[in-house]
Amino acid sequence: MFALSKVLRRSQSLRLGACNAVYSKLDIPLGERNIAIESNALIHDKHEALPRFYELSWSSSTGRRSLSSDAGAKTTGDDDDLEDKNVDLATPNETSSDSEDGEEFSGDEGDIEGAELELHVPESKRPSEMFKAIVSVSGLSVGSALDKWVEQGKDTNRKEFESAMLQLRKRRMFGRALQMTEWLDENKQFEMEERDYACRLDLISKVRGWYKGEAYIKTIPESFRGELVYRTLLANHVATSNVRTAEAVFNKMKDLGFPLSTFTCNQMLILYKRVDKKKIADVLLLLEKENLKPNLNTYKILIDTKGSSNDITGMEQIVETMKSEGVELDLRARALIARHYASAGLKEKAEKVLKEMEGESLEENRHMCKDLLSVYGYLQREDEVRRVWKICEENPRYNEVLAAILAFGKIDKVKDAEAVFEKVLKMSHRVSSNVYSVLLRVYVDHKMVSEGKDLVKQMSDSGCNIGALTWDAVIKLYVEAGEVEKAESSLSKAIQSKHIKPLMSSFMYLMHEYVRKGDVHNTEKIFQRMKQAGYQSRFWAYQTLIQAYVNAKAPAYGMKERMKADNIFPNKRLAAQLAKADPFKKTPLSDLLD
Template structure:
């Protein structure tokens, strides 16, 4: 519209256009658009938009050269520009350069905002420099214009947790909770996750109770976050209780919720419980995934429980026709299962299984080996199997 003269863009509109071009076509196209602007449209907004394009694509040299030009033009008067440069250094892993940018802001009488301080706090935390982190954090707390938010305290708590400073982490989390909006489900979920990483089951359950009371209605995202935390704590019985709450919540079905518990079972080697949960879901007419059945099957193979593994993988293969799934079983695992099928399964079972399996992976000699063994055990003629081997260009079984 602007190019055709239908309407004339203001500098703000040009800045929006620049940002969109940068996101879709990259900084080269954004740069070309900027260079073609009239001089009166090249102001702090459009300069800032182009800088953001460079930063987004981690163009360090171009970003710094553009920053120097902005300084010459007197366009570096807000925290946004400095925050962009701190984000750039963060994204390229040059965390040690971030504090210098914050110092430059203050020298130039540009007051840091919450985001400025939080980026700098992060730059110290990722380098395990808790002393530097605490210094910036205390400075931030002392600023009368800064309204401390729950997120900053959570960032600090996270670094304390990683460094094993439990008491300081707990103190920061309590302060974070005090500043949390009562209806901020994402905030509660994040704090619950941090308590879980500390191994604090009591705080996880307490805060979950607070969240349910404050938010009135928890959505699937909230249940998944809570279940992930309980699984991390190896509190699978508690996870089952939460999943029962979810089933009664009236929320729409999302397999990712029970899948969290299924994953917990499989990690702990509780394949029977994982299978039972999958079967219960299917009996209720709920969708499951081929991948989840495959994971349970692989666990059974590793335990030597081949009959159970065979049953689970058959379900996975049945579901695969709907989901375009391809098995991720290792060669050894699948070969072991096929070998068992040849030794213990019926020729009919072997035919059915191999027939489904070859729909999702290329046919191989192990499939035919299973078929031949099953046929020979039952005294059946193997010529038809050998003919198919030849047609599939499977030369031999060795």
């Protein structure tokens, strides 16, 4: 039995006797969320009753067992969790294009790596010439760039293509990477392997949606539809917080006879971390039952879960368990711990971790600078932000630039953030939309509307591809400026874009503004557009919608039926809200009429 389970037993009791829990009171963190979330919402999945995680066995000898969200599961949804966002984007001169699917670099989000999909061989230290050729062309002309590459007689071996593909993926250029796989399929440069099919499945799901990914699986030769293909599909369902489809893929993998892996369990941990933290204990017990040992990524997910719930004691217990199991903290884990200490107001503990990360020489540990800038900015340590940036300033890396802009914004030094931005403009003939978007975030946070508008115009004039993060900042900027029509127009443009999916928060900014005005018609319109964009209806989305009816003093006909159809059932607070908007509620006058 794993030491992690011993930690579980030492903590407060959960509903599972075997999982008395570091995970029993995982409330939604309300700190810096842009949208109100009901922390004890009840979301029921009323499909066929299937065994809970703790009743499961993956072993085929025990008969069929499945995974399902059962009725009565407490759920706290958060579609804005950003997993695996802090990617290494190289230097500005190396990268001139933007993410085509809206997965822009955010600069200071906690980096939780669920697990690597192992779709590619390790990247060569030598920069890929093919990658440079692909990003040097304007627009998304990947096919023409590769045609030219072949005409020039350059290497077309698997290793060269894999190196270019990995660099595209690391920079979140998923649209270009997908076009590259399409070109390879048309030109038959080498024989396809399972990981090639899995890679294309992953890119289709990211760029065009998981439903297109599922359709693509049917075209893959059966001999190549192995565990890697299905774990890739599972990871993409988890990325969209789609509980039903993720659980369906989980069960499908079992039915196909694939062995349960730590990767698969980590994906379910990521999913339940977002939508149903109480079920994390079930996943851990399944790991234990199948004799699978938690890996580094498992611990990082658990560290973030406890830290984001402000349960610092629980987080520290997990770290101690991790160490006792011989699993070493990596940079990402240390940065995560420092962020959670900082958000809990434990500045001394946060700074101690940061100093450990830095080591004796920050110049020698230059790769730490991005995280140091981010956390020191959160801690309002102007002296440390300036000290770290001074080391990077002469020859800054791209991710350091983004982190520095946000850090200076957090310490209210907007002029310094602008100076970093101007430095980037001088360093590169074409600046990624990511750089514009992080400065725009600074302007939004400081309510600098006119400066934000000027930056948007500058960005448009520069010919940047605008991704989801930038649209999100633009929409919030217009809402806070009181220009709701422009905000809604921007949302429409983002929805119509072929290469991005607007963030859920982009819809919620507008919903909250219409709710404030008691505008039921427009609140409903944005609610429906959010569903059409592929976001599942969540408890707090209905909570916001019903509040519009309450503010408008209008009856919400059929609301209970709508919620039931989406498998959402009210708790006491929402029931009280519904009662206020009930078209058939009793009044003193109705009592007289009766």
